[in-house]
Amino acid sequence: MYYLGIDVGGMSIKGGLIDEKGNILFKESVPTKPERDYKDIIADMATLCETLIKKENLDKQEIKGIGVGIPGTIDVEKGVIVYANNINFKKVPIEKELSKYFSCPIHIGNDANVAAFGELKFGTGKGVRDLILITLGTGIGTGIIVDNKIILGKGGAGGEGGHIGFIYNGRKCSCGKNGCWEAYASASALIKMTEKSISKNPEGLLAELARQEGKVSGKTAFIAEKNGDKEAKRIVSNYIKYVSDGIISLVNIFRPDLVLIGGGISNEGDALMKRIQRRVNRFSYGGNINPKITVKKALLMNDAGILGAAALCL
Ligand SMILES: [Zn+2]
Incomplete structure (x- = not known):
């Protein structure tokens, strides 16, 4: 067929x-x-x-x-x-x-x-019933599947996890509201945080990497972090908290078998997935008592x- x-x-x-x-x-x-x-x-x-x-x-x-x-x-x-x-x-x-x-x-x-x-x-979701795919790109796309069915909402306008309230009166979001999750945890948000740091410290490793790459990308902070740069460690640590805490909100509502991460950031691979998974399981409602959440890289990508x-x- x-x-x-x-x-x-x-x-x-x-x-x-x-x-x-x-x-x-x-x-x-x-x-x-x-x-x-x-x-x-x-x-x-x-x-x-x-x-x-x-x-x-x-x-x-x-x-x-x-x-x-x-x-x-x-x-x-x-x-x-x-x-x-x-x-x-x-x-x-x-x-x-x-x-x-x-x-x-x-x-x-x-x-x-x-x-x-x-x-x-x-x-990656073969064989599970409930999963959430989070795509970290210019914004945050979320696809929520419960009991093998896509959550659509009235007129198909539901399931927009990227726009859940994250910080009251926080950063401006593309949707017109302030403080949405995607204004903190999208790849664009990570790039903005990296750029802000570079403008304050133009001689640091982040600035050097950006010059070599010809631009600031979602990878810049991760590369500098692996090279032991303190400022990059701070940015990546905050970014992981932002990504994880939004996932925790979704997990507390849907409690899926699996959370998948897609988009360029997911190329950071298992090491990043494990860090997110640890925080998600630590702070999701019920802590270690409720079923554990697995966080993995999306498989199909492009x-x-x-x-x-x-x-x-x-
Ligand atoms: Zn928004």
Whole structure:
């Protein structure tokens, strides 16, 4: 059986032809050019799907479903993109529009939710029932799965863990509120903390590393910390507390089997996951009495979008 997974981003539309075990047989991408009319963008998605089908010498009828993941608020029941970040989509009836090209079932979902579902079906979450995927990037994306189901909320607008209240009247968040978790624990927040420190101490190791890299990245503070830099130790230690304490809030509500971390920061690997896991288990409600939480790196990374989208069709 074959499925198509489409991962729509502000820069590119990625597509993959996938079998029922989650093997990617072919993948391709095309530029999104997000300023265009939605009908043209969806026509490109359809062409991308047709290209993938031809590569495996299949007929359209052999495709059992098409899944699409998009950043934003998605009304899954109506098959409508209510609003998409970085793409000029407002109230776009994507399911109806794609049905002009394909007769198989079409499923859509928010990108963070779709990635979490991909991890549940094909990644680190195989075999568990409850998991939360936290993607640390420009913002924080959260995909929350309870009892094998994605938490959507009314009109698909729920499950936005990045915007839980973290510090009263704290840093300005991209959503317009102050003090959201993502203003402290996203990769962008770590970069800002590193930049602030560099501006105060332009001769330090952090500044030196930034000059070598040509920019401050999410890795800068971690590299300096490994080299014993005191200021980097302070930044990384605070950052781990910020990440962990937001996770603790989610754990206290959902108590999942597994918390997965995605995004570039997760490349810090097991050492970082263990540090987060230790704090999460120490301070989650009930301490050592309640079931332990495992924190792991997300497995699917760049393919999470297409695999998760295809998994919506299973
Ligand atoms: Zn916010």
